[in-house]
Amino acid sequence: MRKEVFRADSVTCTRAGLKLLDNFSLHVFEGEVLGLFFADNRGKDEFVGLATENRAIDYGRVLFMDRQVNSYNAANSVRPGAAMRIGYVSRTEGLIGDMTVAENVFVMRRGFRKYIINKSVLTSQFAALAEEYGVSLDGSVYARDLSMADAYIIQALKAVVDGSALIIVRNACIEYGDPELTKFQQQVRRFAERGVSFIYISGDINVLTGVCDRVAAVEGGRVIRVVDRSEYTAEKLRRYHFSPGRMPVLPEAGTASMLRFDKVSFGSISKFDFSVSEGECVLLWDRMDRIRSDMRSLLSREAKPDSGEIRVRGAQISKSSGAAHISYIREVPTRSMIFSEMSCLDNLCIRAAERVPSLWMGSARRTVIRDEYRALIGDSIDADSPQGLPAESLYDLVYMREYIYNPRILVLERPFIETDIGLRMHIMSLIAMFKQRRTAILIIDSSTTDSAAVSDRMLIVGGSGITGERALGIEEGME
Amino acid sequence: MKEDSGKNYLSRRFVAFIVAACAVIAALCAALWYLYASCGRGLVPAICATASIPIILILAKLFLIDPYRETERMLTLFSKGYSTEGISGLKWQMSEGVQDVVDRLADILLSDEAVNMSKRQAQYLAMQNQINPHFLYNTLEGIRGEALLNGSDDIAKMTETLSQFFRYTISNLETLVTLDSELANVRNYYIIQEYRFGDRLSLDIAFESEGDRAALQNAKVPKLILQPVVENAIIHGVEGLSVTGHVSIFIQYTGSRVILTVSDNGVGMSAEKLRELNDRMSNIYGRFGVGSGAGSGSEGGIALANVNNRIKLLFGEGYGIAIMSEEGAGTDVEITLPYITRYSDAEGIGP
Known part of the structure; x- marks a missing residue:
């Protein structure tokens, strides 16, 4: 007999007229690791919100530990948040960097009521807990010094201590083939052997088949296929593999240096020395994900380097010059770089208006932009608001906005995160x-x-700066 | 098509009344404040009248508007075909007359008449009325005897299997049977089909564990839920294959539920067809073949809808069938049932 921990039964959720979850049915057993692969990204946020916040649904029912906790019939629902102890591990949730691992696990949890914290007690308690779950970490280490895998493991352990019978892992941003991923997944299996269930969400089918007992493919907001571990064959999963052979052929780079980092040090960035030429695409591979915010501060000129120089087209970067030639697109730009209260056309023109302030005076110039970019963006350019538009259209808005701006340098922060196969292409x-x-x-x-797959060169970032460089071709992109 | 007579909706008159009442009170307040301002008297009445507006609005929202909106939402879900359960036990009813109509409608949809109207049930009843079962069994026994005399053991075996199949299908009138007998019927059906397909078809039945097999020995399931699904898998999935078709039944037990998954490695179905089929399973009008929710549907879809229908009528909307499929990669039909060992247990589960 296998106990059911979580069951979503014909759940339908509609937001702004769009069915994000459409007759969505899923169940998870105790001690099971269930993979969720969202082929078109629809419903992912909604599902996570449903599981972690017990959000209201339009139809269906949700059961947790065999008890109905949510239903379309409000009379049969329980108060949100009170019903389900479901943990959530993701890159954005995180730990408090200035606290130790033991403090993060025991102090930062609901129900902790002590006023005086005895660190040695916490550390010894953590040691006992770690031994029980096979976690090989020191409780006195600060969270900011943890590797990515260790950070995720501690988040999961924290959820277990909090009493979560089910933990949702979302886009644990460790690459397939990386030993860190293997370490994290081995720990997940150890937790599962102790009866903790997982729903593991990832856009990479290889990551899922490496750890999950079953993988459920979701498309159009509903589960279309559940594949058991015994059926993990190329034939059954071929549709979910991303093939770089289909990507567009890229033109060769030029030689004129556009962006130059000359022994730059700032925060986590240590003596960075590299350049990016005209038409070249360089990948700065930061496995530990430490330099993003520092790079953002430097390139938007919010901060100056502690040492070294940053040059754009040979001239030192400043807020008035240099920085104006740079466009910076943040990760998941559809969340932070789209203005829902503006029309799509205005969203498109907002950056160009920095160069041509008269763009807002009258509609003639914006009409020209609309007509010119309609062929690229489609009819969504006429929408009064970007709300409800598909993900491709939103990414079009963000990228075309910068395209109109015509920067010399384009900086992309994790451009493929939380995207499905179609969107990546x-x-x-x-x-x-x-x-x-x-x-x-x-x-x-x-x-x-x-x-x-889109880069010409890759620079490998380590603790002491850039530790390696590799030239990339189409074949190399898949290694 | 009915004309939109929205101006006659009582709900709109109700809202208009509240707005008018508030406007009257607001006018009264204005008059009282004017009186106070002009002659310095009547402060308390003015304050009381002003305070009454938000109090009335709050009370109206808590005791009138919110309950009304909740009831309206349940009625909308029912009209769109999502659910019947919600309207059977409305927390706040519109009025006695309206509730009587709603109850009557629910009775019609959920009654035994509705169960008996499902096509496959009608077919079996017709067969039972038109064919004397004993005549059929005696004839088959005669054929079996002749086959044995002539040394045709295969034909004898097939005739015996066919006889057992018909006995189970036609003669046994019970709604619930043991899981074992339902699985035995599927095996008989497979033996019959094996004569047609030979090595091109295989069937595998497995429990998740031996403990589950023992625990489910006395489990009761609705009669004839597995064979139609297996038949569907063979006809629509496996028949078109050029390689060996595999049909498997995997049985899981969670303590409160029994999950039966019928899988095939057949041709699968397109996303469009899958959506249509699953929508028909969930839409109440589709389940009863009424209105636009029914769709045109293939025979396979009707068989699955019939099984789904019976499960939901017996046990409620929390149980039934879910179909998962991809073109070229086979189909999985997941049947979820409550774990019961007696028919009386089922009565406590349904809507």
């Missing part, structure tokens, strides 16, 4: 447009799986 074609225009492109990413 689409983003690659958008990047190719910038390359065609001879824009220098710098990608900052902790995973190479997709970014390497």
Whole structure:
């Protein structure tokens, strides 16, 4: 007999007229690791919100530990948040860097009521807990010094201590083939053997088949296929594998240096020395994901380097010059770089208006932009608001906005994170447009799986700065 | 098509009344404040009248508007075909008359008449009325005897299997049977089909563990839920294959539920067809073949809808069938049932 921990039964959720979860049915057994692969990204946020916050649903029912906790019939639902102890491990949740591992696990949890914290007691308690779950970590280490895998393991351990019978792991940003991923997944299996269930969400089917007992493929907001471990064959999973052979062919880079880091040090960045040429795409592979915020501060000129120089087209970067030639697209730009209260056309023109302030005076120039870019973006350019538009259209808005701005340098922060296969191809074609225009492109990413496929060179970031460099071709992108 | 007579909706008149009442009170407040401002008297009445507006609005929201909206939402779900359960036990009813109509409608949809109207049930009843079962069994026994005399053991075996199949299908009138007998019927059906397909078809039945097999020995399931699904898998999935078709039944037990998964390695179905089929399973009008929710549907879809229908009528909306499929990669049909060992247990589960 296998106890059921979680069951979603014909769940339908509609937001802004779009069915994000459509007759969605899923169940998870005790001690099982269930993989969720969202083929088109629809419903992922909604599902996580449903599981972690017990959000209201339009139809269906949700059961946790065989008890109905949510239903379309409000009379049969329980208060949100009170019903399900479900942990959540993701890159964004994180730990408090200035606290030790033991403090993060025991102090930062609901129900902790002590006023005086005895660190040695915490450390010894953590040691006992770690031994019980096979976690080989020292409780006195600060969370900021943890590797990515260790950080995820501690988040999961924290959820277990909190009484979670089910833990959702979302896009643990460790690359397939990385020993860190193997370490994390081995720990997940140890937790599962102790009866903790997992729902593991990832956009890489290889990551899922490496650890999950079953993998459920979700498309259009509903589960279309559940594949058991015994059926993990190339034939059954071929549809979910990403093939770099389909990516667009990129033009060769030029020689004129657009962006130059000359022994730059700042925060986590230590003596970075590299350049990006015109039309070249360079991948800065930061496996530990430590330099993103520092790079963002430097390239947007919010901060100056502690040492060294940053040059754009030979001139030192400053807020008035240099920085104006740089466009920076953050990770998951559809969340932070789209203005829902503006129309799509205004969203598109907002950056160009920095160069042409008269763009807002009258509609003639914006009409020209609309007509010119309709062929690239489609009819969504006429939408009054970006809300409800599909992901491809939103990415079009963000990238085309910068394309109109025409920067010399384009910086992309983890461009493929939380994207499905179709969307990745689409983003690659958008990047190719910038390359065609001879824009220098710098990608900052902790995973190479997709970014390497569009890059000409890869710079490997280690503790002491850039520790290695590799030239990349189409074949190399899949290593 | 009915004309939109929205102006006659009582709900709109109700809202208009509340707005008008508030406007009257607001006017009264204005008059009282004016009186106070002009002659310095009547402060308390003015304050009381002003305070009454938010109090009335809050009370109206808590005791009238919110309950009304909840009931309206349940009625909308019912009209769109999502659910019947919600309207059977509304927390706040519109009025006695309206509730009587709703109850009557629910009775019609959920009654035994509705069960008996499902096509496959009608077919079996017709067969039972038109064919004397004993005549059929005696004839088959005669054929079996002749076959044995002539040394045709294969034909004798097939005739015996066919006889057992018909006995189970036609003669046994019970709604619930043991899981073992339902599986035995599937095996008989497979033996019959094996004569047609030979090595091109295989069937595998497995429990998740031996403990589950023992625990489910007395489990009761609705009669004839597995054979139609297996038949569907063979006809629509496996028949078109050029390689050996595999049909498997995997049985899991969770303590409160029994999950039967019928899988095949057949041709699968397109995303469009899958959506249509699953929508028909969940839409109440589709389940009863009424209105636009029914769709045109293939015979396979009707068989699955019939099984799904019976499960939901017996046990409620929390149980039934879910179909998962991909073109070229086979189909999985997951049947979820409550774990019961007596028919009386089922009565406590349904809507």
